[in-house]
Amino acid sequence: MIALVxxxxxxxxxxxxxxxxxxxxxxxxxxxxxxxxxTLVVNLSGAIILGFLTxxxxxxxxxxxxxxxxxGAYTTFSTWMFETERLTEERETVNAMTNLxxxxxxxxxxxxxxxAIGASL
Amino acid sequence: MNEDCLxxxxxxxxxxxxxxxxxADELLDIYERHEIAASIMLRGIEGFGLKHHLRSDRSLxxxxxxxxxxxxxxxxxxxxxxxxxxxxxxxxxxxxxERALLVRGDVHALQLPETHHxxxxxTIYLGRQERSYRVPAHVAACDLLHRRGVAxxxxxxxxxxxxxxxxxxxxxxxxxxxxxxxxxxxGDGQAIGRVLPELGGLLHDPLISVERxxxxxxxxxxxxxxxxxxxxxxxxxxxxxxxxxxxxxxxHFRGQPLHRAVTRxxxxxxASGVTTIRGIWGYHGGHAPHxxxxxxxxxxVPTLTIxxxxxxxxxxxxxxxxxxxxxRGLVTVExxxxxxxxxxxxxxxxxxxxxHPF
Numbered sequence: 260m261i262a263l264v265x266x267x268x269x270x271x272x273x274x275x276x277x278x279x280x281x282x283x284x285x286x287x288x289x290x291x292x293x294x295x296x297x298t299l300v301v302n303l304s305g306a307i308i309l310g311f312l313t314x315x316x317x318x319x320x321x322x323x324x325x326x327x328x329x330x331g332a333y334t335t336f337s338t339w340m341f342e343t344e345r346l347t348e349e350r351e352t353v354n355a356m357t358n359l360x361x362x363x364x365x366x367x368x369x370x371x372x373x374x375a376i377g378a379s380l
Numbered sequence: 381m382n383e384d385c386l387x388x389x390x391x392x393x394x395x396x397x398x399x400x401x402x403x404a405d406e407l408l409d410i411y412e413r414h415e416i417a418a419s420i421m422l423r424g425i426e427g428f429g430l431k432h433h434l435r436s437d438r439s440l441x442x443x444x445x446x447x448x449x450x451x452x453x454x455x456x457x458x459x460x461x462x463x464x465x466x467x468x469x470x471x472x473x474x475x476x477x478e479r480a481l482l483v484r485g486d487v488h489a490l491q492l493p494e495t496h497h498x499x500x501x502x503t504i505y506l507g508r509q510e511r512s513y514r515v516p517a518h519v520a521a522c523d524l525l526h527r528r529g530v531a532x533x534x535x536x537x538x539x540x541x542x543x544x545x546x547x548x549x550x551x552x553x554x555x556x557x558x559x560x561x562x563x564x565x566x567g568d569g570q571a572i573g574r575v576l577p578e579l580g581g582l583l584h585d586p587l588i589s590v591e592r593x594x595x596x597x598x599x600x601x602x603x604x605x606x607x608x609x610x611x612x613x614x615x616x617x618x619x620x621x622x623x624x625x626x627x628x629x630x631x632h633f634r635g636q637p638l639h640r641a642v643t644r645x646x647x648x649x650x651a652s653g654v655t656t657i658r659g660i661w662g663y664h665g666g667h668a669p670h671x672x673x674x675x676x677x678x679x680x681v682p683t684l685t686i687x688x689x690x691x692x693x694x695x696x697x698x699x700x701x702x703x704x705x706x707x708r709g710l711v712t713v714e715x716x717x718x719x720x721x722x723x724x725x726x727x728x729x730x731x732x733x734x735x736h737p738f
Contacts, residue, residue: 287439293636295439338440345438347677349629349637 271328314377415545
């Protein structure tokens, strides 16, 4: 059983990573030339989904596969930090700060929203 | 010194593949087989080609397939032989041929031909760890060029290449001593003529190419507009021009790094292609040579943005460059006598060299 859950997390993680790549590239190639919208969209949508899953109160194995596996691989902290550093490197302080603050505020709001939707079902 | 040399430059995507593997590896394998005197592969940070897809290291997802550039210089015969193989690689977007002189070994008694007296571009090929009197050779060379009043010099780090016919490729666990770097310096012909023998004394075994160039702008001052070349020479061979913008990561235009502003504006005006390469050291104005500083997040390294196009389009885009470089940057223009651009099935130009005295 445990091996099956681990396998589930691995496969779900792979799917999450692919989904991130697809969403990020789609958003970035349309909009994200000067501001990393791709990563922002990924992280916000991930926060809504994780909030939603928590709201649903799934069983522990299902939560592990969906939460840690899919959403864990889908969202990305490192890219958010990396892209902020890239903006700072080129003296785009306003964009860098916006990238940090916006993701934080909207992220917490997105998680809360997701949770409310999940709980109301 | 060899008068009749050619410089072969290829612009392509870093991850472009052919049947043999990555295009970059295949090109350098060709240069190794032909024992090319000086060749180097450079990785770009931003650019677009005929299809106008922007690639940028700005965000992780757009940095999938960044632009790459290879430059190879040798005698005309040798480059033409290598070109026969380069031509056949499908993944190379843009190939240009330019005339150059190659200076090797003893440079003490160098007299530049008359045509180089307008302004001259020097490219010095060094090893990554090469030193000159205990200082990195590229730093020593930039200091010398700066002191002698040469308008600008930019050091670009190669990741693969050949020097004097021998291949040197960067590896992760290695000091990469002989991996090529190049110093591109631009200045008036007389200043360059004076500095060449000194470079000969400074460097252990100099390998330098010399080309003709026009300096259009420096530090916001408009010196000369690009030559108004006809679309073709008297035999009907098409002519092209190459604009180079030397700037710094720290230079901004309306809240954007100067080189990013150039790329974005040229993309919306329909230029055929632009490539930006980030250097490691250099100067391009009144200031002293500089690079990044330790423990500083903001970068200070130089950047080089290249656009190759028809003379007509170069004349159209020059006002845009002129505006973006209103305070800073060094802008030069060169004639490109042969070029082939390719994107999918669309193909322009060819490899016969045009002749156009100007």
